[in-house]
């Protein structure tokens with residue numbers, strides 16, 4: 418009698434649990450893809466460095482002036498910043514909640530084998546994500562909030578700050594390693610998001626994820642490598 422009563426309850430709980438998991442995965446996918454949009458824009462902007470100091474610094478100024486005189490100075494930049502901060506908070510919240518749920522599910526014996534493969538991927542994503550977060554903190558200190566010029570050179574000229582930074586071998590190495598971690602994170606993350614959002618053709622999703630990851634990480638890597646080789650000076 419009691420088992421007849423608990424079985425439907427268990428089913429309802431499990432259906433609710435699945436709905437929450439799907440909702441969290443959608444949050445994860447949408448916030449992640451917002452980040453991908455920012456990265457494509459940022460990567461394209463960085464390529465202005467190939468046009469020289471004036472073009473690069475002019476572009477950085479334009480980012481602050483766009484929308485004016487109708488909108489106040491830096492309003493576009495602040496809109497991007499706020500969207501990005503919200504996306505990062507949602508992404509971390511969803512990742513943490515999904516991790517907790519998977520952890521709870523794994524403690525149930527019969528699902529252990531089913532989740533084993535997924536665990537390797539999610540562990541890589543989790544540690545990769547934490548690495549990227551640390552990188553972003555350093556990157557903001559380096560280029561935006563703190564403007565740290567490790568060579569002791571000027572900090573008010575964005576172009577010069579970038580050239581000085583990537584003329585320093587260990588800083589270039591840190592950036593290239595972070596970009597490799599970013600590429601791996603994007604590769605799995607975009608594929609996973611595509612599946613969540615209904616792109617069920619797995620081969621196509623995998624190709625799109627790989628191409629986008631290479632485009633973003635490779636595009637970002639061009640500037641530090643070009644500075645290091647003296648092509649941008």
Ligand code: HEM
Nearest residue numbers: 459463477498553556560561575579592599637638640641
């Ligand atoms: C070699 C690669 C990169 C270079 C040379 C670079 C360069 C820069 C520069 C010069 C700025 C300051 C822009 C300004 O104040 O006008 C900046 C800001 C920023 N970058 Fe990067 N970046 C790189 C990669 C990345 C990556 C991979 C991420 C994220 C994972 C990222 C996230 C940001 C963020 C969030 C800001 C702050 C935007 C703002 O609020 O002003 N960057 N970057």
